[in-house]
Amino acid sequence: MTSKKYKKVAVGGTFDKFHDGHRKLLSTAFEIGDKVEIGVTSDAFGGLKGDIDSCKIRMSNLKSFFPDESNFVVVPLEDPYGTTIYDEDFDAIVVSEETEPTAIKINEIRSSKGMNPLDIVVVSFVLAYDGNPISSTRIRRGEINRSGIFISSEK
Numbered sequence: 001m002t003s004k005k006y007k008k009v010a011v012g013g014t015f016d017k018f019h020d021g022h023r024k025l026l027s028t029a030f031e032i033g034d035k036v037e038i039g040v041t042s043d044a045f046g047g048l049k050g051d052i053d054s055c056k057i058r059m060s061n062l063k064s065f066f067p068d069e070s071n072f073v074v075v076p077l078e079d080p081y082g083t084t085i086y087d088e089d090f091d092a093i094v095v096s097e098e099t100e101p102t103a104i105k106i107n108e109i110r111s112s113k114g115m116n117p118l119d120i121v122v123v124s125f126v127l128a129y130d131g132n133p134i135s136s137t138r139i140r141r142g143e144i145n146r147s148g149i150f151i152s153s154e155k
Contacts, residue, residue, distance in 0.1 A: 006091035009033030010084045012077050014041045016052040017136040018061055019146040021126040028123050029094040030069055038062060039077035084118065085109045092119040
């Protein structure tokens, strides 16, 4: 078995209405990391986004989407940075275009503490049928399904 590029990779998000964009983000983390820590926004932190499933449900759903993977842990996130600003073992962080600024801030915090910066791996958005990114918000609104396909408003 070939070794992965990184020993420990971080990835985080709300992961509500798990969709193809989430799948791409997490698949990238699994492809490059020996170990993957998935941070899921807590109810208090994630609740800032509106009506979302509970953290417990979102964490449970995540675990069921990757039944063949055993090299990961799912942890709650109470802030945008999680354990990445305390744990020196991380080598990289996988982010979307939208969350890249948070990864840059994480590296600033790590540097101020004398920690090595993380390699930032940016995953491009997965686009819906209309060329706009798939998002949990759009799925909640009923605009698209989890694969980015238009949902007809006609009954």
